[in-house]
Amino acid sequence: MSELRFTKDHEWVALDGDVATIGITAYAADQLGDVVFVEVPEVGKTVKAGDGLAVVESVKAASDVYAPVGGEVVAANTELGDSPETVNAVPEAGGWFAKLKVADPAEVAALMDRAAYEDFLQTL
């Protein structure tokens, strides 16, 4: 699996072949506070970059998670239904939301690497 790539919406993407695993960053999870519910997409759904992919709710905020790249949903982390706290515990591993079969892996490469993302966080 390649190293993580990041978006300005605080999502991370890990590309393995043409399958991208997507989640929210530790920064985002921290900002949301205790995650209480995650709505993951249905497998088979096709999304474009920028489309709503998932919804993540903490006690007092609900946020849409947008698809950082386009593709077809090939897996969704349904375990988050019973244990949404995983998103807070391991946001950049077990707290993944969905896996997309990406149409164009170059879209992933165009996202920020960790250093660039950390620079971006400094500007917030």
Added chain:
Amino acid sequence: MLGVIGVDHVDQLFVDVPQAARREGPVDLPRHAGELEVERELNQLAGKNRSAGSAPFFCGAGAYRHHVPATVDHLIQRSEFLTSYTPYQPEIAQGTLQMLFEFQTQVAALTGMDVANASLYDGSTATGEAVMMAARVTRRSKAVFSGGVHPHYIETSETLAHAAGVSTAKLPPAVDAEAAVINLIDADTACVVVQTPNVFGTVTDVSKIAEAAHAAGALLVVVTTEAVSYGLLKSPGEMGADIAVAEGQSIGVGLNFGGPYVGLFATRDKFVRQMPGRLCGETVDAEGRRGFVLTLSTREQHIRRDKATSNICTNSGLCALAFSIHMTLLGEVGLRRLAAINHAKARRLAKVVATVPGVEVLTPRYFNEIAVRLPAPAARVVEALAQGGMLAGVPFSRLAPGMDDVVLLAATETTSDADIDLLRLALTKVLAAKELTQ
């Protein structure tokens, strides 16, 4: 106080109001009045209304006269219930919160559903919200209504649905044809809305309609306007409803000329996050003691703002409390008996009314309300009976055009056998008068 603030006159506090918009004198209305004068004026207005308790009374059509125990009205006037607000600070609102949790449990049990919310404005708005929820759940944009759904409920739902871009289709009013709605179901149908007992009083087993709706990927919304019927009839949940909504007025809340009432809203566990309105949930405090809070509030307007499931802000708290207290006093034993009495009264009513020449009872299976065809325009008959001191039901023409000769008659535990006999006599007499039928 002005000195502490640092102004000479209270007018200086209104300095931000543009000069052109300031009113110098008082508005063109009377000056204040003392308690005695206010009572006098309101007593005079109230005196121009004939109260249900002062006459033989048979009105229903979505609002029913039941006896409410004195305890209910006493308890809801407790300062701590009457003059508190939405429990935003749960540590000092456990009274309201525990009550709401109990109310939710009672409503879920009555409707045979998994989960209920903390109430909505009334049965009609609850029906509209059910349509909107079904559209969210199914991601479809059409609702279909049977001909037995209360016409006001349909109109209210249409207003709400059309505002949000959901289309509607409905069948014309029909006494006993809930299942005909199946013909309206198509691939874009989000929900099928039926009512039992319906606006004509007809009781229907909607299980087959549920099957048809589910086969088409739609939800079944079951409406009930007479909550006492839950004590006798199979619940919406047992018949496959996905959403059960009801007017809860019959239990604990008076007629009030149409409001305030209390909307009941219940659904399946799997849809809970798509549910409108407030929800109370169990949790623990810092010492591990059981307590209650408003929860899943990310669905609500004050958090999600333009992404909320509904724009609803309040519930019908005090009416929900009245409902819950009355339900507690009744218990299952009392509710079943109350429902049986209502049905028995209606059976007597149907039997007696059918003996009046020219009168036909239309409702084949009923709980406590029947539709009756008269040999004359119902509105004129009812008005003539009102002149004689009787509140003899609701002409269907008050609700929708067509069926001008149909009147809806309800009987409850408050209806005496003597009232029913008086109705027979008065109806016989009025119908015999030629001018009405001509």
Added chain:
Amino acid sequence: MSMNSVGRPTRPEAVESGYQPGGRGLLQDEPLLFELDGWDKTGVDLADVGDDLAGFDGLGGLVRSGPIGLPGLSEPETVRHYVRLSQKNHAIDLAIYPLGSCTMKHNPRLNEKMARLPGFADIHPLQPQSTVQGALGLMDRLAHWLKTLTGMPAVALTPKAGAHGELCGLLAIRAAHEAKGQGHRKTVLAPTSAHGTNPATAAFCGYTVVEIAQTADGRVDLADLEAKLGDHVAAIMVTNPNTCGLFERDILEISRLTHAAGAYFYCDGANFNAIVGRVRPGDLGVDAMHINLHKTFSTPHGGGGPGAGPVVLSAALAAYAPTPWVVHDDDGFRLQETPEAEAEAAFGRMCAFHGQMGMYVRAYAYMLSHGADGLKQVAEDAVLNANYLKARLSDLMSPAFPDGPCMHEALFDDSWLEGTGVTTLDFAKAMIDEGFHPMTMYFPLVVHGAMLIEPTETEPKQELDRFVEAMRRLATAAKAGEAERFRAAPVMAPLRRLDETLAARKPRLRWAPVAAEAQAAE
């Protein structure tokens, strides 16, 4: 610590339990209704139904057979259950309830008495109209008062709450645009400080909500408004006085710009109590405004409803008012259920029947009691009380908008708590230990750690001073480094802080028997 997006903690820190079952002082513990062993009891003595119950004619398989699962209690048990519960609530009858934007004022008991007259409480919405002339007459007079107080030509009485009124107003606006061939207008402008219901309602009606910027002194930014107005804008939604407790001093220019752009001006009337009798929204160019009868006109809040939200409408919108309405002709009053004149183009119906009659009676009794002179004084005293609190607390706390007077509520931010380790939430919870209901917190969103205090006109100076003294004691303690005490608060309430995270992660929304739960878990 678990926090939400505005820095509000949502999970208490666990502390050792000092809990003993039974009660404390006058406060009794009370189990859930379902734990009182009332499965075969009833507290209602119903007549014997006798022979009439022999079989249910024709109902056959429609009869409910299984248990419903409802407990019942005797009358004394019922009274105790609910009285014990009631004692765990704060209430306006107990002490000041300074919940900003909610207008927790005294609810006169005369109004309760009047609403319970059988001539109002025991009449059916569809009984012959000749038998309810007094009720229809009351609705007509209430409508007249509302129109006179607002300087507006029409009113729709039926909306059942403020948010329901907003929906009614926006639907009238949408209908008016569509009638004029302006249906392409799909944007609603609203300030960031708006009540959450504003964007929720607009989005519900299919509008895209665009936020209007706010100036440094807490008002609508006119330049930003002008830049965002255009042929795509259907309406603006502005609260006035706004949610920062300030009067929009450019209100006339706001309405002029809005109308010049072909849009309508929806005013959120939640804060009408600050100007009633002194300022008429009709003179400000408002096209639609809901009036919360449960705020300005004192109908009780009842633990969260029922409310009532009539909507006054300008001449441009009057024709689109929802059905039904009361008309007065030679035969007296009657309800008009469908449009009759050509000019009438009702957009639909807000609810079954004709709205919140019980609330109309209470509000009308309040209006009669206060009169034109008394209502004007209501506004003045509400504003006076808020400015008094602001003046007495501003040296210790930081007012969000220190310059100039506020209207009926005083807004503070949390900059004065910086470095103390105390959050707005901690401060609010500590107020509970002092015997007060906290102010509205973290709203409006435009102010960091907002504390919005609305005393209302019905608080006497003595109660305001009692409140001020407690607030000053707390503020001094916070600044003196007593953060631990604040973080632990409340300790005097029936419960300590509650775990909202747990409630939302594992929702338990109804009571279930222990056995059933065990089964479900398997």
